[in-house]
Amino acid sequence: MFSDNTLTPREATRLCALGTLSEGPLKYAELAREIRAFISYIIGPSLEVLASSIELLKYEDLIYQSKTDGDNGEEILAITEKGTKEFHLLLTAGLRPSDSDLNKLITALKFRFLNQLNRQEQTEQISLLEYTFTEQLSRLSVLHSQHSKDKGSFSIWLDREIKELEGKLLWLRKFNEELASN
Structure with a gap:
């Protein structure tokens, strides 16, 4: 893990592999195909992320x-059993406050395997995502205020990014409320 307790690309792949197997045994080729497909559909093909080996696991x-x-x-x-513990550790790791492809993958993995956590851990993970998106929103809002009078399209692009984050936050808050009420 990175020093801030967030996942490296290799660990995101491990999370995908271990989470997939936590749902049930698979043939070697099926596991490799599932990992490759899931990651590629979320962030596109990436040697950095896909380089992790099943043999190493x-x-x-x-x-x-x-x-x-x-x-x-x-x-x-x-x-x-050791793999199950590692899976839990990876699934509950932090998330960097950035809008990177790696964060998109980790967020997708958290939602894919969220049902394998207890209710309190689920709400903690959603709160972690809320915090991350709030931090991103704060940074972009400051940037927007600093460049609001600039010529060009930068502030228009920032407006779109800010609206997208506000939408994500609204959805996460509703999702967390539903989770807490069930």
Whole structure:
């Protein structure tokens, strides 16, 4: 993890792999395909993110070969207890206050696997996202006030970014209220 307890690209991939296996065992190729597809659909193909190895997860005892598919001898992988703990640690890690592709991926992963946390942890994760988006909104608002009289399209672009963040915050707050009331 980065020093601020946020995920590196490699750890985001680990979160995707471990979370996917936490839903049930998969064939090796199916897991690799699922990881690649999910990450590529969210942020596009990225060697930096996709470079993490399933073999390394096995070596670190986070996943194991639970059995072999009798038809073609392909490994069927499952998550270990150590892997489950690592998954939980990664899922509850912080989020950097930026609008990067990595943050978009981590946010998507948090929502994908949110149901695997208890109710309190779920609301904590949504609050973390609210805080992150509020920080982004604050920075952009300051930037907007500093450049409101500039010629060109910068303030128009900032207006759109600010509206998008305000919409995300509104949606997150409603989602968190619904989560708390269930």
